[in-house]
Structures are given as C-alpha cells and as structure tokens.
Amino acid sequence: xxxxxxxxxxxxxxxxxxxxxxxxxxxxxxxxxxxxxxxxxxxxxxxxxxxxxxxxxxxxxxxxxxxxxxxxxxxxxxxxxxxxxxxxxxxxxxxxxxxxxxxxxxxxxxxxxxxxxxxxxxxxxxxxxxxxxxxxxxxxxxxxxxxxxxxxxxxxxxxxxxxxxxxxxxxxxxxxxxxxxxxxxxxxxxxxxxxxxxxxxxxxxxxxxxxxxxxxxxxxxxxxxxxxxxxxxxxxxxxxxxxxxxxxxxxxxxxxxxxxxxxxxxxxxxxxxxxxxxxxxxxxxxxxxxxxxxxxxxxxxxxxxxxxxxxxxxxxxxxxxxxxxxxxxxxxxxxxxxxxxxxxxxxxxxxxxxxxxxxxxxxxxxxxxxxxxxxxxxxxxxxxxxxxxxxxxxxxxxxxxxxxxxxxxxxxxxxxxxxxxxxxxxxxxxxxxxxxxxxxxxxxxxxxxxxxxxxxxxxxxxxxxxxxxxx
Ligand code: AMP
Ligand code: ZN
Numbered sequence: 001x002x003x004x005x006x007x008x009x010x011x012x013x014x015x016x017x018x019x020x021x022x023x024x025x026x027x028x029x030x031x032x033x034x035x036x037x038x039x040x041x042x043x044x045x046x047x048x049x050x051x052x053x054x055x056x057x058x059x060x061x062x063x064x065x066x067x068x069x070x071x072x073x074x075x076x077x078x079x080x081x082x083x084x085x086x087x088x089x090x091x092x093x094x095x096x097x098x099x100x101x102x103x104x105x106x107x108x109x110x111x112x113x114x115x116x117x118x119x120x121x122x123x124x125x126x127x128x129x130x131x132x133x134x135x136x137x138x139x140x141x142x143x144x145x146x147x148x149x150x151x152x153x154x155x156x157x158x159x160x161x162x163x164x165x166x167x168x169x170x171x172x173x174x175x176x177x178x179x180x181x182x183x184x185x186x187x188x189x190x191x192x193x194x195x196x197x198x199x200x201x202x203x204x205x206x207x208x209x210x211x212x213x214x215x216x217x218x219x220x221x222x223x224x225x226x227x228x229x230x231x232x233x234x235x236x237x238x239x240x241x242x243x244x245x246x247x248x249x250x251x252x253x254x255x256x257x258x259x260x261x262x263x264x265x266x267x268x269x270x271x272x273x274x275x276x277x278x279x280x281x282x283x284x285x286x287x288x289x290x291x292x293x294x295x296x297x298x299x300x301x302x303x304x305x306x307x308x309x310x311x312x313x314x315x316x317x318x319x320x321x322x323x324x325x326x327x328x329x330x331x332x333x334x335x336x337x338x339x340x341x342x343x344x345x346x347x348x349x350x351x352x353x354x355x356x357x358x359x360x361x362x363x364x365x366x367x368x369x370x371x372x373x374x375x376x377x378x379x380x381x382x383x384x385x386x387x388x389x390x391x392x393x394x395x396x397x398x399x400x401x402x403x404x405x406x407x408x409x410x411x412x413x414x415x416x417x418x419x420x421x422x423x424x425x426x427x428x429x430x431x432x433x434x435x436x437x438x439x440x441x442x443x444x445x446x447x448x449x450x451x452x453x454x455x456x457x458x459x460x461x462x463x464x465x466x467x468x469x470x471x
Contacts, residue, residue, distance in 0.1 A: 009364070009365050009368045009369065010023055010024065010067075010368060011023075011024040011063065011064070011067050011368045012024060012368060012369060012370055013245075013275055013277060013370055013371070014277070014322060014370050015274075015275045015276055015277075016174060016253060016276040016277070016278050017173070017174055017273070017275070017276050019176075021370050022275070024275065026069065026244045026274075027242055027244055027274060031070075032069070032070040032071055032072040033064055033069045033070065033071045033072070033244045033245065034072050034074075034239035034240065034243045034244045034245070035060070035061065035064075035071055035072065035073045035074070035243070035244060035245040035246070035247070036073075036074045036075070036076075036231070036235040036239060036243050036245070036246045036247070036273075037054075037057045037073070037074070037075045037076075037128065037246075037247045037248065038075075038076065038231060038246075038247070038248040038249075038252060038256065038257075039075040039076045039077050039078065039131075040077065040078065040112075040113075040116050041078040041079075041082045041093050041094070042077055042078065042079055042094075042097075042108070042109045042111075042112040042113045042116065043082075043093040043094050043096060043097030043098075043108060043109075043112060044097050044100075044112060045112065045115055045296075045298050046112070046115060046116045046119055046298065047289055047296055047297060047298050048282060048289075048297050048298065048299060048302065048312065048327065049281060049282040049283075049289045049327075051119050051120075051123060051299055051312075051316075052279065052281075052282045052316050052325060053247075053248075053249055053279045054120060054123070054125050055123055055125060055313060055316045055317075056247075056279040056316075056321040057073075057125075057247050057279075058123075058125040058126055058405060059317070059321070059371055059373055059403070059405075060245070060247065060277060060371060061073055061126060062126070062402065062403045062404075062405060063367050063368070063371055063403060065402075066364070066367065066402065066403050067368070071129075072129055072130070072238075072239060073126075073128040073129050073130070074128060074129065074130040074131075074132060074234070074235060074238050074239060075128040075130070075131055075132070076131075076132050076133070076134060076230060076231055076234050076235075077109075077113055077116075077131060077132070077133045077134065078134050078227065078230065079094060079105075079109040079113075079133055079134055079135050079214075080092070080094055080105075080134050080135050080214045080224055080225065081134060081204070081224050081225045081226060081227045081230065082094070082227040083227065084096060086255045086256075087190060087191070087197070088159075088160075088191050088194070088200060088201045088204070088226070089190075089191055092212075092214075092224070094108060094109065094214065095212070095213065095214075097112070098213065104213060105213045105214055106213070106214075109135075115298070115300075118299075118300070119298065119299040119300070122299050122300075122303070122309040123299060123309050123312065123313050124309070124310070124313060124405045124406075124407055125405070126405075130238050132234040132238065134225070134230040134234070135214065137230065137233055137234050137237065138216050138225065140233040140234065140237050141225045141229045141230055141233040142203075142218050142219070142225075143233075144229060144232060144233045144236075144263065144267055145161060145202045145203055145218075145225075145229060146219065147267045148163065148202065148263060148266055148267055149161070151266060151267070152167065153167050153168065153266045154202060155195065156220065157191070157192070157193030157194065158192070158193060158205075159191050159192070159193065159194075159201070159204060159205060160201045160202070160203050160204040160205050160220075160223060160226070161201070161202045161203040161220050162194060162195070162199045162200065162201055162202065163199055163200050163201075163202055163259070163262060163263060163266075164195060164196070164199055165196055165198040165199050165200070165262060166195075166196055167266075168262045168265070168266050170261075170265075171198065171258065171262055172258070173261070174253060174257055174258050174261055174276065175253055175254045175258050177254060179198075182197065182198065183197065200226060200228060200255075200259050201226035202225070202226050202228075202229050202263070203218055203220055203223055203224075203225055203226065203229075204223050204224055204225075204226060205220070205221050205222065205223040206222050206223050206224070212224065227256070228256055228259040228260055228263060229263060231256075231260050232260050232263045232264040232267070232272075235260075235264075236264060236268070236272075241264070241268040241270045241272070242270050242271050242272065242273070242274065243272065243273045243274070244273075244274050244275060245273070245274070245275045245276075245277055246260075246272075246273040246275075246276055246277070247276075247277045247278070247279065248278060248279070249278065249279055249281065250278045250279065250280055250281065251281075252278070253276075253278060257276065260272065261273070278322075279321050279322075280321065280322050280323055280324045280325070281324055281325070282324075282325045282326075282327055283324060283325070283326055283327065284297075284326075284327045284328075285326070285327075285328055286326060297327075299312065302332070305329075305470055306468065306469060306470030307332060307336055307470060308336070308339070308411070310339055310406055310407055310411060311332060311335055311336035311339050311340075312332065312335075313405065313406060314335045314336070314338060314339040314377075314406060315327075315331060315332050315335035315336075317373045317374070317377055317404060317406075318335060318374050318377065319374065320370075320371070320372060320373070320374055321371060321373075322370075333470075336470070339406065340467065342380070342381075342384070342406075342408060343408055343411045343412045343415060344412075344415075345384050346394070346397065346408050346409060346412040347412040347413075347415065347416055348390075349390055349391070349393065349394035349397075350390070351390075351391045351394065352391050352394035352395040352398060353391040353392070353394075353395055354389070354391060354392040354395055355392055355395045355396045355399065356383055356386065356388040356392045356393060356395075356396045359379060359382065359383040359386065359388070359396055360396050360399065360400070362379045362382075363376050363379045363380070363383075363396075363400050363403075366378075366379055367403055373404070376400070376403070376404070377404070379400075380397065380400055380404070383396060383397065383400075384397075397409075418468075420455070420466050423453075424450060424453060424455050424466065425466070427446060427449065427450050427453075428450065428457055428464050428466055430446060431443045431446040431447060431450070431457065431464070432463075432464055434446060435459075450466075451469055454468065454469050455467070455468060455469055456468070456469045456470070
C-alpha cells in the first residue's frame with residue numbers, strides 16, 4: 001500500500017459508483033494517479049457556476065499532491081458534437097453559439113476557450129497536464145466506434161450510428177436508474193429509428209441538404225461524433241483503459257457518464273473508472289443561473305465589482321463540494337472580508353520556521369475526509385488564533401495554502417505595498433475627530449466623501465481601517 005507523505009488518516013473519497021466514502025487507492029501504486037475531468041463546451045461564457053466545479057477539481061488535485069501522489073490530469077475541451085438536448089436531438093451547442101454571436105464555430109470556440117482559461121488562471125486553478133480538444137481527436141473517436149461496431153454494440157439508422165444500450169449488461173450501474181420507470185417517462189422527441197430511449201449517438205450524419213461548419217468523413221458517411229465518445233476516446237488514449245478518477249457535474253451521472261462507461265467498457269472489457277467524483281451545483285439566490293433571469297455572472301463580472309478572485313475562491317471553499325452552494329453578493333462580501341482578515345493576520349508574520357504539528361494533523365485529517373475543506377478552513381482560523389509561536393504558525397499556514405490555493409502570502413505582501421494616498425488618510429483622520437466629538441451625521445457624510453474617492457473606511461476595535469472600495 002502506498003502511504004502518502006502525510007501520516008494519519010488516508011485520503012477517503014465519496015465514489016458515486018458505490019455511493020459510499022471509500023479509502024482512495026490508485027490502481028498502480030508507484031505511478032501517477034490518472035484523473036480525467038469533463039471540461040467546458042466552449043459555446044458561451046463560462047460563469048461562476050461552471051468555475052465552482054473547476055475549483056472543486058483543483059482542490060482534489062492539490063489534496064492528492066499533498067498526500068504525496070503525482071497526478072496526471074487530463075481535461076477535454078468540447079468544441080463539437082454536444083447537442084442542446086441529451087436525447088440526441090436538437091442543435092449542436094457550438095452552432096447555436098456561433099449563430100448567437102454572429103461568428104464561425106471555430107471563432108466561437110477560440111473566444112470562449114480563452115475566457116475559460118482567463119477565469120481558471122484568475123482563480124489560481126492549476127491547469128491540467130493535458131488539454132485535449134475534441135476536434136483534434138476525430139480519428140481516435142472513429143477508431144473507438146469501429147471497435148464497438150466490430151463487437152456488435154452498434155446499429156445504423158438514417159440519423160447516424162447508435163450504441164445499443166441493451167447489449168451492455170451494467171448500463172444502469174452508475175445511475176441506479178430503474179429502466180421500467182424510465183420507459184414510462186420516456187421523452188417523445190426521440191430520434192426516429194432509435195431502438196431504445198437510452199440508446200445514444202456515436203456518430204451523427206450531417207443533414208442531407210446542408211453543410212455543417214464542422215463535419216468529417218467517416219466509414220459511415222460525413223458527419224460528426226456524438227458528445228460522449230470524445231471523453232472515452234481521449235481519456236483512454238492518454239491515461240489507459242482504467243482511470244483512477246473521473247470528475248464532472250452531478251448532471252452528468254445519468255446520461256453522459258453512464259454512456260462513457262458503456263462505450264469504454266464495451267470496447268475494452270475492463271473497468272473504466274475506479275472513483276467517480278461529482279460536484280454539486282451553484283445556484284444564485286436559490287435560482288438556477290441564467291442570462292434571462294439576470295443572475296448570470298462570470299469571474300470577470302465579480303472582479304469588475306471590485307472583488308479579488310481569491311474572495312470568490314474562498315467563498316467556494318466554504319461549501320463542501322457535494323452540497324449545493326447558494327451564491328449571494330452578501331455571502332461573497334462576507335467571504336471577502338474573511339479573506340482580507342486572514343491576509344492581514346498573515347501580513348504580521350515576519351519569519352517562518354518549524355510548524356504547528358497538531359494543527360497540521362487536524363488539517364490533513366479534514367482534507368482527507370472526502371475533501372472537507374470547510375472544516376479545514378476552520379482549522380486555519382483556529383491556528384491563527386492559537387498561541388503557537390508566530391514563525392510556526394507562518395510555516396504551517398504556508399503549507400496549508402499549497403492545498404487551499406488562496407495565495408495568502410503573496411496577497412499579504414501585495415497589500416502591504418498598497419499605498420493609501422495621504423489625502424485619503426487626512427480625511428480619515430478628520431472623520432475620526434468628528435466621531436470622537438459625537439458628530440455622527442458629519443462623520444457619515446465624510447465616509448460618503450471618502451467613498452466617492454474610491455476608498456472604504458470601516459471602524460474596528462483597533463481604529464479605522466481603509467481599503468479600496470468595491471462597487
Ligand atoms: P453548460 O455549458 O451550461 O452546458 O454546462 C456545462 C456543465 O457545467 C454542466 O453540465 C455542469 O456540469 C456544469 N455547470 C453548469 N452550470 C452549473 C452551475 N450553476 N453550477 C455548477 N456546475 C454547473
Ligand atoms: Zn465528458
């Protein structure tokens with residue numbers, strides 16, 4: 001058994017496949033942990049709901065590394081084939097995005113992938129080791145479909161080549177759905193000729209009298225791959241037939257990941273994934289994020305309002321990845337204040353040595369307990385408030401931040417360097433004078449004046465504090 005470099009409780013993860021929290025044990029003890037994450041479909045802006053997922057994946061990678069594992073992390077970029085509906089009908093999301101923004105699909109893919117990486121970097125998410133674009137691996141997807149065809153898992157109809165889910169024994173293993181119940185509620189917009197509602201497209205033909213912007217030759221005719229096949233083809237190409245970990249949003253369990261398992265295991269005869277990790281959703285004020293509700297925000301929107309992206313990261317870390325997270329501006333404000341306070345504490349540390357072992361142990365136990373990051377954050381605060389020697393606190397916090405990824409020390413240095421103009425400091429002093437003589441109306445007026453100049457004064461026990469204003 002490989003023991004992580006941290007002593008104590010070994011890493012335990014909730015596995016959707018077994019619906020239990022299991023000890024994490026990679027397949028190959030001395031090799032890297034293989035991890036695949038379903039990445040973005042680059043047809044529109046990636047919002048803070050999407051980004052919650054990627055911060056979740058980042059936490060997993062960082063916790064694995066903290067435990068002494070090397071990680072080979074692969075992510076795909078879906079730039080073709082992801083249809084609006086999960087039942088193989090409707091438009092390709094990429095073509096829809098292209099129409100909406102009046103650009104070609106290739107330009108749309110470039111534009112939104114760029115925005116995705118900017119958000120990833122702003123949130124201090126480590127980039128995956130391998131980034132694979134679906135359109136770069138069409139030949140691999142065709143090769144995998146050919147294997148499935150040779151093994152008798154496919155059939156061909158006017159619309160494309162389909163996977164016959166009744167030929168794959170454990171089709172409902174991941175979703176635990178009841179096929180009878182599914183049949184009763186089957187959707188009516190089923191593709192003509194499809195044998196069973198759960199069957200899914202491996203290859204779709206281009207419409208007869210229409211040229212798609214993205215289409216390729218194949219042994220079956222001109223068309224494009226179904227969405228699910230890209231993840232099976234690209235993950236197995238890079239990581240081998242059996243992956244240690246596969247991640248995605250909880251919405252992928254019933255269809256996308258169920259279909260990935262069917263295709264991959266039918267082709268190789270081996271278990272596809274050992275641990276399935278699924279992230280819960282982010283809602284805004286209790287509602288789904290959508291442009292029409294006006295509650296659709298990107299990381300860039302958050303920054304425009306004057307927040308540091310690390311405030312958002314701190315907010316994400318406060319909710320366990322399997323819980324739904326409710327985003328409000330008030331909660332972001334509160335997370336931002338907590339983050340700023342943490343940074344302020346860290347700015348008082350002048351040297352670092354040794355470590356607070358008991359706190360480090362507690363921290364490790366928390367993160368290894370199915371990534372209980374909210375509890376690990378509580379440990380961080382306990383350590384800050386403890387009577388451990390300052391250099392030991394500094395050393396342990398810096399170690400903990402390799403997992404949290406909050407850039408605490410770098411931010412502390414930057415904020416120390418942040419100069420508050422003398423004119424603002426004069427106004428703050430003047431306002432303190434007004435408060436001291438009890439003229440609160442005038443002191444409130446003065447606070448507004450300071451605000452209009454772009455600075456916020458807050459009154460604390462130790463006196464007024466000044467910070468740049470958030471809109
Ligand atoms: P979309 O680009 O809207 O098709 O979303 C792609 C994937 O991102 C979804 O399948 C989810 O796994 C994830 N996702 C979308 N919206 C959210 C959200 N509000 N919170 C968390 N994950 C989301
Ligand atoms: Zn996928």
